Amino acid sequence: MRLTRILLMVGLLWSGASFADPPRGYPFLGYDAGLKAARESGKPIFLYFGRYGCAWCDHTNKKTFSDAALKKLYMQNYVLVYVDAESGKRLTLPSGERITEAELGVRLQAFATPLFVYLTPAGDKIVQIPGFKTVQDFRDYDRYVRGGHYKDQTLMEFLGAKS
Amino acid sequence: MRAAAAWLLALLAFPVQAEWEWSEPVTLGTARGAASFPHLESANRRGVAVSGDSVGVAWEDSRDGTPHCYLALKPLAAPAFDAETRLSAAECYTPVLIAVNGGRFVAAWEEGGRVYARVLPDGERIALSTSDAGQVTLASRADHVYAAWAEQAGRFRRIVVARLEVKENTVTVNTAKPVEARPPANEQGWPALAVRDGGGVTVAWEDRRYRHTVPMVSHSRDGRSFATPVRLTDHKSGAVNGLGAGTGAMRPTLTVWKRNRVAAVWLDKRDFLSGYDVYAAFDSGKRRFGRNVQVQDGFGDNMAQWHAQAVGDDDGRLLVLWDDARDGTPDVWLAEWNGKSFGDNVAVPGASGPGAQTDPVATLDAQGRLHVVWLEQDEAKGARIRYARGTPRHLESSRAVGR
Numbered sequence: 347m348r349l350t351r352i353l354l355m356v357g358l359l360w361s362g363a364s365f366a367d368p369p370r371g372y373p374f375l376g377y378d379a380g381l382k383a384a385r386e387s388g389k390p391i392f393l394y395f396g397r398y399g400c401a402w403c404d405h406t407n408k409k410t411f412s413d414a415a416l417k418k419l420y421m422q423n424y425v426l427v428y429v430d431a432e433s434g435k436r437l438t439l440p441s442g443e444r445i446t447e448a449e450l451g452v453r454l455q456a457f458a459t460p461l462f463v464y465l466t467p468a469g470d471k472i473v474q475i476p477g478f479k480t481v482q483d484f485r486d487y488d489r490y491v492r493g494g495h496y497k498d499q500t501l502m503e504f505l506g507a508k509s
Numbered sequence: 510m511r512a513a514a515a516w517l518l519a520l521l522a523f524p525v526q527a528e529w530e531w532s533e534p535v536t537l538g539t540a541r542g543a544a545s546f547p548h549l550e551s552a553n554r555r556g557v558a559v560s561g562d563s564v565g566v567a568w569e570d571s572r573d574g575t576p577h578c579y580l581a582l583k584p585l586a587a588p589a590f591d592a593e594t595r596l597s598a599a600e601c602y603t604p605v606l607i608a609v610n611g612g613r614f615v616a617a618w619e620e621g622g623r624v625y626a627r628v629l630p631d632g633e634r635i636a637l638s639t640s641d642a643g644q645v646t647l648a649s650r651a652d653h654v655y656a657a658w659a660e661q662a663g664r665f666r667r668i669v670v671a672r673l674e675v676k677e678n679t680v681t682v683n684t685a686k687p688v689e690a691r692p693p694a695n696e697q698g699w700p701a702l703a704v705r706d707g708g709g710v711t712v713a714w715e716d717r718r719y720r721h722t723v724p725m726v727s728h729s730r731d732g733r734s735f736a737t738p739v740r741l742t743d744h745k746s747g748a749v750n751g752l753g754a755g756t757g758a759m760r761p762t763l764t765v766w767k768r769n770r771v772a773a774v775w776l777d778k779r780d781f782l783s784g785y786d787v788y789a790a791f792d793s794g795k796r797r798f799g800r801n802v803q804v805q806d807g808f809g810d811n812m813a814q815w816h817a818q819a820v821g822d823d824d825g826r827l828l829v830l831w832d833d834a835r836d837g838t839p840d841v842w843l844a845e846w847n848g849k850s851f852g853d854n855v856a857v858p859g860a861s862g863p864g865a866q867t868d869p870v871a872t873l874d875a876q877g878r879l880h881v882v883w884l885e886q887d888e889a890k891g892a893r894i895r896y897a898r899g900t901p902r903h904l905e906s907s908r909a910v911g912r
Binding site: 397398399400401402403404405408431432434436441442443444445446448449452455456457458 | 543544546548550571574576602643644659698699715717719720721722748749750752753754755756757759760778781782783784812813815816834867
């Protein structure tokens with residue numbers, strides 16, 4: 347519990363540094379700290395793969411992540427991880443492999459930022475979604491992930507059934 | 510439709526493809542397993558070099574649980590590489606390798622937050638950096654040997670360039686200067702070097718001073734003082750309706766060609782909807798880079814390119830290698846400068862086809878032969894490092910008639 351609090355404080359400090367652009371006021375962690383926190387808490391991971399200076403990331407931060415209820419929902423239920431698409435900083439994949447944050451983009455076949463990736467507490471990918479998204483979009487993704495629907499439905503199937 | 514496109518691509522690529530005769534690929538390194546994780550990443554992608562009658566390859570892998578840097582050598586005439594040598598004593602990343610005269614090599618790498626160099630095969634390692642540093646690279650021409658790395662200077666890292674002296678089996682730092690004396694305003698990293706005839710040096714790097722990642726470039730006649738850095742990119746993006754700061758461009762690489770010209774190649778996201786593209790710019794010897802040119806052809810337009818490297822030689826050959834998945838899985842691609850543009854993209858045989866072939870590093874030797882090293886990924890067996898040599902067909906035919 348105390349370790350998690352320390353990690354969250356480190357995350358807040360880290361997200362305040364100007365290496366990248368996570369949304370303000372959210373306790374985003376680096377990849378390794380986030381995976382550790384997720385394993386300890388059992389919470390799924392919300393990974394924000396952003397690019398330093400990216401206009402659509404900025405737009406998403408200002409338009410979507412400024413919503414207080416969404417902020418509360420995601421802070422309570424996810425471990426928040428930010429990865430900088432062009433950074434040389436290293437992270438450790440669940441397999442044990444050490445790669446740079448930029449190389450994670452290669453592995454995710456990222457073609458645009460922002461890219462949002464939901465992971466299990468063990469770090470396995472559930473779904474990845476590129477581009478600007480609304481508050482309602484993130485509420486829908488939350489239901490898909492925390493409701494366990496990803497186990498037997500694609501996101502598209504889930505969203506189609508919902509409408 | 511896809512088959513027709515592939516057939517058309519093969520047809521269009523035929524004249525270029527026909528210029529190279531490729532050796533059968535060979536495997537490097539004695540370690541292969543699910544947890545070995547070999548990497549060929551380095552600043553300026555300097556992972557392979559030819560010195561005298563040997564080719565050397567440097568890489569990093571985690572065979573014993575910790576990333577370490579390794580080197581393997583192969584006599585040019587031999588069918589396989591000798592067993593590898595470990596360069597590092599502690600956690601190690603991004604090793605680079607260059608040729609120096611007398612059939613020797615110099616390797617450099619990042620270990621424990623510092624950068625080191627060593628003459629090979631039998632020199633002692635020395636520390637290049639005096640504080641926290643990484644992303645080291647090397648370049649040489651005749652007796653001019655340079656290193657560059659990203660070194661902590663206050664809150665951010667900045668680029669430092671060092672002139673090295675190589676005598677027999679020792680390497681020493683002659684001078685080490687930051688490209689800019691004032692503390693960096695934002696992060697700098699991934700330097701690339703090119704040494705021209707006469708010893709002038711060009712350095713390029715990633716820079717975030719404009720609040721997005723932009724390749725910058727500077728020049729020095731002697732490594733002691735540097736010209737004011739300028740952007741390598743001719744695409745000046747900025748905020749869009751007050752949002753963001755600009756598009757991204759990263760991992761610049763440099764090569765000398767025609768003795769005193771420099772070509773730069775990097776990954777560029779100016780077309781932000783299709784991932785990074787490969788772009789190039791040329792300095793005709795006047796220490797000024799001109800307009801940017803897209804390297805990949807139309808078949809690679811709507812997908813991300815990765816791990817691009819420029820490779821040139823004194824005879825004027827200029828190539829770019831990278832990987833992309835235009836054929837469904839990642840392959841290593843090659844494009845050659847024809848004097849006006851980059852020609853049709855050609856998949857490197859042995860580094861293409863089923864499975865994933867990525868992360869090319871390459872060099873041209875004095876005979877114009879292209880030495881290519883890449884990663885081949887097998888989900889069940891893990892990744893392994895592969896090597897092949899391409900010989901220009903005109904050399905191959907001149908050998909056939911006894912030269």
